Amino acid sequence: MSDGVDRGYPRTVALDGGAVTLRPMARVDRDAVLDFSRALPGHDLLFLPVDVTRPEVVDLWVQAIERGSVNTVIAERDGAIVGYAAIDRGQLDWSAHVGELRVLVAASMRGKGLGRVLTQEAFALALGLGLEKMVAHMTVDQKGAIAVFEGMGFRPEALLRDHVKDRDGRTHDLLILSHDVRRFQSQMDAYGVSDALER
Numbered sequence: 546m547s548d549g550v551d552r553g554y555p556r557t558v559a560l561d562g563g564a565v566t567l568r569p570m571a572r573v574d575r576d577a578v579l580d581f582s583r584a585l586p587g588h589d590l591l592f593l594p595v596d597v598t599r600p601e602v603v604d605l606w607v608q609a610i611e612r613g614s615v616n617t618v619i620a621e622r623d624g625a626i627v628g629y630a631a632i633d634r635g636q637l638d639w640s641a642h643v644g645e646l647r648v649l650v651a652a653s654m655r656g657k658g659l660g661r662v663l664t665q666e667a668f669a670l671a672l673g674l675g676l677e678k679m680v681a682h683m684t685v686d687q688k689g690a691i692a693v694f695e696g697m698g699f700r701p702e703a704l705l706r707d708h709v710k711d712r713d714g715r716t717h718d719l720l721i722l723s724h725d726v727r728r729f730q731s732q733m734d735a736y737g738v739s740d741a742l743e744r
Contacts, residue, residue: 552669561657565627567666570617572607574626579603581626585649591709591717592682593647616674618666620659627651630663632671642677660693668697677727684709684717691720699724
């Protein structure tokens with residue numbers, strides 16, 4: 546992981562129905578990430594700013610990882626990618642304290658706790674990177690994802706009506722949730738949780 550964030554990868558995590566391995570995404574994962582993205586329902590991709598089913602987009606993603614502006618953790622099972630979490634810190638100086646969180650999970654792994662594990666992993670990375678705020682985008686009908694994020698303290702911040710258009714030309718509302726990472730870290734420090742986690 547870039548920026549000196551060390552989460553002890555690779556790491557195996559037990560889930561309902563079996564374990565997955567978490568590790569950082571690297572250039573060698575390009576084709577596997579494309580395969581994973583192309584297997585997802587098109588509606589799952591609407592909250593992303595770019596189409597990750599296109600090779601040139603994944604190439605730019607890999608370059609951003611190597612530059613250090615994006616951190617991505619992939620979840621693998623039996624040699625196949627079954628999910629990922631990415632934190633995109635972008636290139637804007639005025640928003641360097643903000644990271645955009647993106648989490649995608651294979652249909653076969655939904656309801657097994659992987660989305661929550663990946664979101665928690667990204668949150669830990671955000672704390673390690675010194676981010677103060679995280680935002681996440683999703684369409685309003687992605688109720689399971691919204692529940693996971695709200696369960697971790699994210700709150701709705703904006704609703705953009707008819708903001709994304711699917712491949713059939715239908716528009717969808719986009720919900721933006723946010724989380725005050727700095728406040729969360731302060732609460733952990735106040736209760737001694739940070740010290741306990743470092744032991």
